[in-house]
Amino acid sequence: MIPNLPDTINDIKGFLAEDEAEALYHHALDASHSGAVLxxxxxxxxxxxxxxxxxxxxxxxxxxxDHHRGSEEHQIGEYFHDPDLYDDGEGKVDTFKEFRRNIRNARLEETVVPVVAGSEAAARQWQTPLAMVFIDGGHSLEAALTDYRCWTAHLLRGGILAIHDLFEDAHEGGQAPFAVYRMAKASGLFEDLGQINSLGLLRRL
Structure with missing residues (x-):
């Protein structure tokens, strides 16, 4: 049971399984005693x-x-393209309006700070230590590697690294997040906490 979870949570667009969502909540609840979550x-x-x-x-x-322009798979003609999230005037995907509405309805505007930018640009002069990093961005190898390399350096000792959409079988999903997960496990910097569905969890040593 998660306190204050909106009744409309299952109506919000997204790709998060219930067991993954609960794992994120409980790890963030523990980690956020020590600092911020990204x-x-x-x-x-x-x-x-x-x-x-x-x-x-x-x-x-x-x-x-999030740059809120959608990942590769959200663009026109791609499998996960959603016409409701396409701005005809701009000629681009724009998820920010929907994001702001959902955060406002959940009464989290004083807790959630949107950073509307690309990962590398946001990380360039970042100074805030992080107690948890959740990587769920673009699924190209370049995007996944950028997210990992830019942000794990800011993760506190004992902090949680969570990586979403891990599929060992290429027929089930993209391989880039899984490659980054294996890289993290092989780095010697993390304790492997295992997987919940397609969510991988590690702890910074």
């Missing part, structure tokens, strides 16, 4: 709400990083 790839805010509700209890902050 989410990379917020989309419409479904996972952000779970992280935000956890951080709200500890008066911590969730930095929700």
């Amino acid at each position: 989410e990379i790839g917020s989309y419409c805010g479904k996972s952000t709400i779970y992280l935000g509700l956890a951080c709200q209890q500890n008066k911590a902050t969730v930095f929700a990083l």
